[in-house]
Each structure stands twice: as C-alpha cells, then as structure tokens.
Amino acid sequence: MPLTISEDLKAQLSLLTTQNASVLQEFCRLANQYYRQEINPKIYNSASNKLGVQPSQVEDAVRALVFLLIHCTKAKASKLEVEELATSLNFTKDAVKVLADAYTNNEGDIKEYMKSMGVQVPHYNNLEWRFDILAGSRALHHIAEPLITLQLFLDHSSGIQQQNKEDGSGGKCEKILLQTDPNNLVHMTNVLEEALQEARTHHSRRVQQYLK
Amino acid sequence: MELSPEVSSALRLLGDASKTDNSTYQAVLSAVSADIVAGDGQQVSQPQPPTSGVVSYCHAALTTLFLESVRGGHSTSVVTSTLEDFMWPPDRVNEAIKKLDSHWSDTQTRLSSLGAFPPHIVDVDWQLKYEVRSSGGEVDKARGAVYLVRLHLDGSANGPLTFTCSLAQLTHMVTRLKQATRAVQKHTLVIHPV
Numbered sequence: 001m002p003l004t005i006s007e008d009l010k011a012q013l014s015l016l017t018t019q020n021a022s023v024l025q026e027f028c029r030l031a032n033q034y035y036r037q038e039i040n041p042k043i044y045n046s047a048s049n050k051l052g053v054q055p056s057q058v059e060d061a062v063r064a065l066v067f068l069l070i071h072c073t074k075a076k077a078s079k080l081e082v083e084e085l086a087t088s089l090n091f092t093k094d095a096v097k098v099l100a101d102a103y104t105n106n107e108g109d110i111k112e113y114m115k116s117m118g119v120q121v122p123h124y125n126n127l128e129w130r131f132d133i134l135a136g137s138r139a140l141h142h143i144a145e146p147l148i149t150l151q152l153f154l155d156h157s158s159g160i161q162q163q164n165k166e167d168g169s170g171g172k173c174e175k176i177l178l179q180t181d182p183n184n185l186v187h188m189t190n191v192l193e194e195a196l197q198e199a200r201t202h203h204s205r206r207v208q209q210y211l212k
Numbered sequence: 213m214e215l216s217p218e219v220s221s222a223l224r225l226l227g228d229a230s231k232t233d234n235s236t237y238q239a240v241l242s243a244v245s246a247d248i249v250a251g252d253g254q255q256v257s258q259p260q261p262p263t264s265g266v267v268s269y270c271h272a273a274l275t276t277l278f279l280e281s282v283r284g285g286h287s288t289s290v291v292t293s294t295l296e297d298f299m300w301p302p303d304r305v306n307e308a309i310k311k312l313d314s315h316w317s318d319t320q321t322r323l324s325s326l327g328a329f330p331p332h333i334v335d336v337d338w339q340l341k342y343e344v345r346s347s348g349g350e351v352d353k354a355r356g357a358v359y360l361v362r363l364h365l366d367g368s369a370n371g372p373l374t375f376t377c378s379l380a381q382l383t384h385m386v387t388r389l390k391q392a393t394r395a396v397q398k399h400t401l402v403i404h405p406v
Binding site for chain 1: 399
C-alpha cells in the first residue's frame with residue numbers, strides 16, 4: 001500500500017520542496033536535533049534570515065519533517081517507499097535521496113523519540129540499603145530501634161536523553177530515600193519473590209509464547 | 213528529671229490534698245490517660261467550668277510529667293522521688309505511677325512517630341505485564357515481562373511510589389533486599405543468641 005500523508009502536512013512541507021538538497025540536508029540535521037531536544041530557537045531565526053521567510057515557518061517546516069519521518073517509521077516504510085513518497089511531493093531528485101538517507105540513518109533515534117512519546121512510568125535503576133540502629137531522637141531518648149534505610153534510584157527520561165548526558169549521570173535519575181523496619185523488610189522481600197515466581201509459571205510462559 | 217517552674221508548681225498543687233480534692237485529682241488522672249490512648253484526630257478531653265482553669269493547668273503539668281518520663285527513659289523510682297519532692301501523698305503517688313506504667317508503651321509509640329524521618333515502607337503491591345503495542349510504535353519484543361511495583365508509604369505526602377522494572381532488575385532488587393535481611397538476622401542472633 002503506498003504511503004500517504006494529509007493535505008495539511010503537504011502544505012507545511014511546501015517550504016522544503018522548493019529548496020535544494022544542501023538546504024534540505026540542514027533541515028534533516030535540525031530534525032535530528034529535534035529528537036534529542038537540543039534545538040536552540042536562535043537557529044530558526046538564522047535559517048529564516050538565510051531563506052527570507054518567517055522563523056515560525058522554519059519551525060513549522062522542521063516539525064513537519066519530523067512528523068513525516070515518524071509517520072514513515074510507524075508505517076515501517078522501506079527506503080524505496082519513502083523515495084516514492086518524496087517524489088510524489090515534488091521534491092527534487094537529490095532532495096529525495098537526502099530525505100531517504102535521513103530516514104534510514106536515523107531510524108534508531110526516531111524510534112527512541114517515539115518511545116519517549118508513549119506512556120512514561122519511572123523505571124527502576126538501582127537499590128542501595130543500610131542497616132542502622134536508632135539510638136535516640138529528640139522525641140524519644142534511650143531506644144534501640146533497628147531500621148533499614150533504602151535509597152531507590154529511578155529513571156524518568158527516555159533512552160535517547162540518557163545517551164546525551166555527557167557527565168555520565170544517565171539522564172534524569174531520581175534518588176528516593178526510604179526506610180523500613182525488619183518485619184516489613186522480610187514481608188516486602190517475600191512478596192517480591194512471589195512476583196518473580198509468577199514470571200516462571202507455565203501460565204506466564206504461555207502468554208509470552210503467544211506474543212512472540 | 214528537669215521540669216519547668218510552671219509544671220513544678222502545678223504538680224505541687226495537684227498533689228496537695230488540701231487544695232485539690234480527690235475527685236478533681238481522679239478526673240485529671242483519667243483525662244491524661246484518655247488523651248495518651250486517644251488516636252490522632254480524636255478530640256482531647258475538655259474540663260468543665262468552674263474549676264476548668266486549675267484543672268487544665270494541672271492536666272497539662274501531669275501530661276508533661278508522663279511524657280518527659282517516657283521520653284527520657286526514666287525509671288519509676290525517679291518519677292516516684294520527683295513526686296515525693298512535690299509533697300505528694302503516697303496513695304496519689306502510687307496511683308499516678310500505676311497509670312504511667314500501664315500507658316508506658318502507648319506513650320512510647322506515640323513519641324516515636326514524632327520527628328523527621330523518610331517515608332516508611334509498610335506494604336508492597338506488584339503486577340506482571342507483557343506489553344503488546346503502544347502509541348509510541350511497536351514494542352521491542354525482547355523486553356518481555358515488565359513488572360509494575362507499588363510501595364505503600366507511611367509519612368509520605370505524595371502517596372504510594374510506583375515504578376516499573378524488568379525481570380532482571382526485580383531479581384537485582386530482591387537480591388539486595390535479601391542481603392539486607394541476612395544482615396539484620398545476623399545481628400539479631402548476636403544480640404539474642406538462641
């Protein structure tokens with residue numbers, strides 16, 4: 001089935017169809033930065049000056065290009081289908097090649113960006129523990145209460161943003177301080193061991209087989 | 213035991229049989245006991261006029277005495293000698309000590325809940341899911357099982373804590389928890405050898 005796009009999207013891409021391949025290459029680079037959320041609004045201003053259009057038109061064109069590439073990725077289009085679609089939109093021959101290359105080279109990034117648009121729940125990263133004896137507090141002196149302090153590390157960002165952090169902090173990693181007592185620690189361990197057992201049951205394996 | 217001059221003078225008044233009759237003393241004693249046992253949010257007792265001013269004063273002082281005794285971990289002999297210093301008759305001293313003893317652990321429980329501490333885990337729920345598809349595109353089949361874990365917390369303004377993890381990550385978490393459990397059990401055996 002040939003790839004199709006809406007009339008609105010075609011209209012937004014009209015700015016790009018009149019450009020030559022090198023300009024389109026720049027736009028593809030901007031689209032790439034868009035996935036990584038690295039775009040600086042000043043770039044729109046300088047591009048609009050060079051092309052003689054409004055900055056908002058440049059921004060719309062970048063967004064339209066991003067949407068086009070996502071649309072092709074969702075439809076699992078082949079390189080040929082993308083080229084056919086680009087040709088039907090009146091892109092020049094060289095521009096078609098640039099577009100198709102942008103699609104295939106950045107497939108991984110596009111997929112990561114799409115994942116970040118989905119349902120986001122904090123994800124487990126690590127758990128550190130410490131066993132303390134509480135000897136006293138302002139409200140109560142001379143006690144000996146066993147306490148287990150836990151530090152839970154949770155990731156909030158998607159994969160692509162984690163890759164971009166150069167300081168090695170691995171994206172937005174939240175550190176949560178918690179505590180529990182020995183009874184609740186044993187209870188929690190037993191309940192989560194039951195959870196692990198559930199994945200090893202015949203029933204879970206059948207569900208997994210069905211999805212393969 | 214350190215007590216302020218206001219508390220000391222109120223206790224002297226409460227123990228003086230010529231100034232505070234037995235029925236008033238009993239009313240104060242039972243009101244203090246009821247307040248210690250009352251849960252959070254329950255209304256504390258209110259004295260009735262015309263003696264309400266004196267009764268409130270003595271009630272506050274006796275409550276302070278009870279709380280400071282438990283807070284400081286003072287033995288009953290220390291409390292007894294404190295009350296004897298305030299010229300309390302032996303029968304009133306004995307009754308007060310009996311009440312203090314009977315409510316000792318309740319008072320300790322309430323005092324231990326005061327103060328700053330991180331959210332306390334009291335329970336945990338889990339769900340095992342296999343993702344099929346999402347609006348973000350096809351789900352990576354290799355991901356397999358995804359666990360949704362919810363920790364129920366006491367003392368947290370944000371409600372329960374929810375997060376996801378893979379099978380490998382949950383195994384890692386359970387391993388860490390088992391390490392902590394072994395450490396606790398080892399030290400418990402050292403303190404209370406069987």
